[in-house]
Amino acid sequence: MSPSTIYFQSAAGLVLEHTLDRYAELRYLPSKRQPGELATLLTQLGRLLLARGWHKFLSDNRQMTPYSADEKQWFTSQWLPGLVPRPNPLTGVVILPEQVVARLSFLEMSMKAGGGSLRYRTFHELDEALAYLVATE
Template sequence: MQPTASARLYFENNAGRLLEHADGYVVFQYHPGKRNLADLQALLTHTSNLLNRNQWHRLLGDQRLMSPFTEEESAWIKTYWLDSSLQRPGGIYGAIILAHDVFARLAMNQVMHEAKASALTYRLFETEETAVAWLRQLR
């Protein structure tokens, strides 16, 4: 997904980019290739800030080009981002477009399985169209 009239670029670094969608949700897109932890932390922190600033509860996570998480990334996502950053009244609903890379899919599934008290309710999708359709039902 490229920025369009309906989605405006909010933040971008080497790990990925965030878009503000006019329908009231965050679009989180991973860039391909290796990431460093600081870039992933910044991207996820900006995601939390954008959700809070707009009082949104919906997120489209585009993992199609994502590389597998490192152990360090997985640990930070579980202990910081999922357990604390998303703790908001009503929780967060995430429509996740699955990665093309099977190892990236496995890494994401392991992180979500091991997350202890996540306020993220999510569904996995093969296509952007079905993911967006599910988010639209949650208004």
């Protein structure tokens, strides 16, 4: 893993930049997210990617808690259709949550991502996800 710098931090997670490999990382923290924190994290992720001219990100969801109903609504109405400013196209690799309920919550949302300019690929292991991400152009 390349060295990283914290771009944004909150109780819900971190947005990190990996300048050597030219990708951003979203790392969820295990705390329950407060209303609006998911939107803030993903908005900051989009801003970092646009500022650096990158189109790849790693989402480390291992510690993620399940999405709330409001987060699911925001994710499908704002993030997936690209209403939140971000590069187009965008490639993401996701390390699945360890918590089963959170994993099911994420997989439910990711099934709605098909067909757009946002491409996700899921992994169980960090090494596999990074190898795929770094090799992707």
